[in-house]
Amino acid sequence: MDDGPPCVRCKKRGLPCTVNKSLQMILESDAEWKTKTDNRIGVLECALGKVAKIHSLPELLDYDMDDVTDEVSDPVESHSRNSVASSSQEEKHTAQNFDMVKDDSAGPGAIPGSVVSPVIVHTAEANRTDQDIITRGIVTLDQAQSYLDIYQNRLDHFVYRIMGDRRTLSQVRKASPLLLAAVCTVGALHLASEEFEGCYQEFVTIAATQTFSRHNTIDDVRGLLIGAFWLSGISWTCIGAAVRIATELQLHRSIFKALGGERRHYLRTRLYFLVYICDHHNSISYGRPPMTREDDTIRASSAFLQTEHAVEDDARLISQVKFWSLGTEIYETFGVDVEKVVTLDMIEPIRRYANKLDEIRAYWTARFSHNRYVGNYPRKGVGLHYHFAKLYLYSIAFRGIGHPGFKSPEVERDIDELATSALSSATAILKTVVQDPEIQDFLTGLPTYFDIMIAFAVVFVLKILTKHAAAVRIDTNGIHELVADLVQVLKVITSTMHPRHLLVSVARGAETLLERVRVPDAHGSFPANPHVVMTQPTFDDTLYDISSQWNGTSFDNFYMGEFDFLGTQEVMNNYQYQPDLYQELPSGMIGNVEDYQ
Template sequence: MSGSPSDPAAVLALRDQFGDRKPPDITRKITACVACRKQKIKCHMRDGEPPCTRCKKRGLSCTVNKSLQMILESDASWKHLMTRKIQVLESALGKVANHLSLGELLEDEMDQEDDVAEQTQAPTPHRAHSQISPQAEKHTPLNFEVVMDPDSGPAAIPGSVVSPIAIPGNETNRAEQDIITRGVITVDQAQQYLDIYQNRLDHFLYRIIGDRRDLTQVRQASPLLLAAICAVGALHLATADFEKCYQEFVSIAASQTFSRRNNVDDVRGLCVAAFWLSGISWTCVSAAVRIATELQLHRSIFKALNGDKTHYQRTRLYYLVFVCDHHFSVAYGRPPMTRQDDAIRAALQFLETEHAVEDDARLCSQVQFWSIGSEIYSTFGIDVERPLDASMIEPLRRFSISLDRVRADWTQRFRQNEYVGDYPRKGVGLHYHFAKLYLFSMAFRGIGRPGFKSPDVALDIDEIANSAVLSATAILRAVVQDTEIQSFLNGLPTYFDLMIAFAVVFVLKVSTKYATSVRVDTSEIRSLVSDVVTVLKDVTSNMHPRHLLVSVAKGAESLLERCHPQEIQGPVPSNAHVTMSQPTFDDSLFNISSEWNGASFDNFFMGEFDFLSNQDAMNNYQPDLNYNSMQNM
């Protein structure tokens, strides 16, 4: 603090330190500036303060050297003043901490001072986005006590008798994580993203956040939910805010990983992110399943059936977690974390409760579809090298009939939706064909292996394989021919993008690599995929470059060019086809396992549909497709 008067107490303390309180006898005071002293001319200063007349006139730097004693006394005065200010600040913070019941906060921080000093001496790795990351909760080992719930019987859950002892002041203020409060986006921007989410996106997923809420209610409910909605809204509006909203969501989610006070709105936020932010979908859904289980959402069905509205809302959220989990168990080729339990089996009874609405019917149709999908996964397992045998044909046909029944039960039940048009009905058809493709593509398990298409199942496998091709082409034709479905693509969750990509890869691979039974018109397949690429390029032209469908469009175009190079295409008869079953081809003609979009992918099958697992970590969002670990056809 140059120019400030010296503090007498600090100066005397400094002199005492050297054993002499007498002021130094300076016989020759420095009164000329450095520039004038070099020229050995008189230096004229007004009031003894630089700049001098000569330096000011010539625009020179004008400084006056001080004696060592003057420098030391000035430094001592500054340190004394800073010490007093810090003491005043600590006193004020102590009063605030006491008011907020955080009395031990300052003491805890002081105890850690030595550790921090040691850490700063060692090199520390760079942490991306450390400037915007919310303060993580402070966690300490818990103490526990044994308790007895007077309302529960002897058959209670064993873990319910042990309860952690709460530690006051051990949780941070969740309001500090609010991305508006933190200045990441403005209130107007947040309102814009909430509007696009509530007026459109939320209706594709049966209203994850439930009844309509204003921005204040969302902010109060969960900073995680707010960040997820803003990130998803910015993605679909293709604004520059997406990156920072995305990083904020990741930071908040990471800071709450070990939180002991997550709520149902945090689960909603994780579901929103899982459905639309492909790079972190599996991480988010696994966290959502864990927290939903900790909150006992699966047990709310019993009170929901008795008319309790709070438990009705908790049950429908559990159904959303179930559907989300199964969406990505398919996409990642991993067993679902949720299972058939009382809540899932009571889905149709849930629709008869007084609070149920049409969105709940759509949600329950998904629960039924994925309940069958879970049984398919459990029945056929994950051994893709094992060909289908006679014992598997009958269960497969029964699953197919079950899917037909679900489609018949729900297709005519739904009507136009004011927010998403005829999606409720058309969505049932798309999910039906997705599920059928998943089921029927098992006909290609073990192809080329001993025992594939054994005589006792050869005709059955031919029929099932042809059905798989029909389901795949039905998906692609819906994308090409239905303009309303095209209008849905910038809004539908990631699962739809993945299934469209899978259908493209499936028909191209079947029409170019395998032979003898599956009769495919190669000209028609090439034309169909070409039309799909054209539609996807048009739809994605105005999308955010981070949207997964942008990568799907580019990848499909690249793969089509490699499967059917334009330069070698000649006239193709209208009835051209390839018949495929046993591989009798030259692998060098078309190596599907080489790189596409910079990422290698092997032979594939839905059960190991691994589009996303090798993407960058949570703080480096890269939604490019990765087809590693796909199963053999």
């Protein structure tokens, strides 16, 4: 049957026939046309936005905004707003519906939460390549390649290869914009590149966008880890996100298949070990409870080394797991109440943990040899971590100092012994930096944890020197000279570093404190009741305030982050107006500014 014109009626009468569209047909056609036109305009706007971002043409980006100002006070901040706005349009977050799941491959002993799964609504996903730091014109291909080279050939080997297998720039770009931004930011920092600030801003922007994303990958975890290890101002935020995403991706459950020889799960498990280590770097030293626990993966760390894919870097990785696993025991045994005086029942556990640290050091030092990328760091790094851990452990002897019951007769000799050992560990750290040229070379690439602990050792010995030399046997002139030598060494090391590198702040702060130290005379001039105030570090709520001025106090707060134990010149000069001002130390040790006058 012919449904086209003319119709049967017109055909019988020999009349011409045209179809008269009904109103409904007209409306439907109009709606279809508008939909297609809107889609085309959307595509054109998206393409125009990309061109505008690459060529820095804000007038194209903002032409339809009612609240656009004629002048932009901060180009970096404006760039950040445009980046976030673009990302928010690309991936919209809506409340999820959930459904029941009956997995026939799982038995009745399955995890309770595994039976409920979000209903995936296939909306337009974020185009992650739009966030590529190269595509957006922040760095060139050649610059990105140089940053990747310094990272993979040097920095990555200090942390046992976060990247896993070696990758090309093209592979990193495809893997994760966040990973690429992290590599470029950390590479730019260590090459003292002018591009660091732009890279840093881009990394923070992408990381913030990824916080609520439902499309995170293990390469995003790698990017967050790189940021947490080397970007001190945002390390706590980065590792918090990394722990959450790693848990969502079930990295902590890959150990079982890794032990069975599956390479994919071997790589996932070693990444989880890195998350564990980085978490503890940023937790225990600050008196915070770690987010990662002593689970099946951590308990099976020794067995992991027996798998067919394990290499020497994995042995170095597991040595750190052992150190920090013991550190967790110490933390949980003695807690964070730094005003609680040491009692007799605490002495034996301290000695027992000290013996375990001795065993760990002896075992792992003998296992490691020269590394083609980082020289003798595998062996010497064990020694540094050992002294850091010993200082953390023995500093417990000073808890409750100045309070009633401190150094009671039953523990007086034990506390004196532990205090002397703490001082010995602190000076060992400083002597190692001063006397070992290879360690000095390492400091240009080591994660910020090492800078923090060196700074802690400096403040610790100066506190003993100025406040407690009468209570601890100490060579006052020798300590003063040691710190002075350290300052000179750090000034040489940091002379070619990027000014945003944490060690630059450490060197400057150590010099400032040394200048203000009052070395006691031969007879000693000490307070009758010496007292060290201890508290917890405060959270740096200016973490994302990148528009702050990077000079003076703001400079130190930006990059020193929540462990700005040194204070700035402005703080030191104005202390008389703020007599209760405290200066923060890693592991929660705080001292009044007046202690160094």
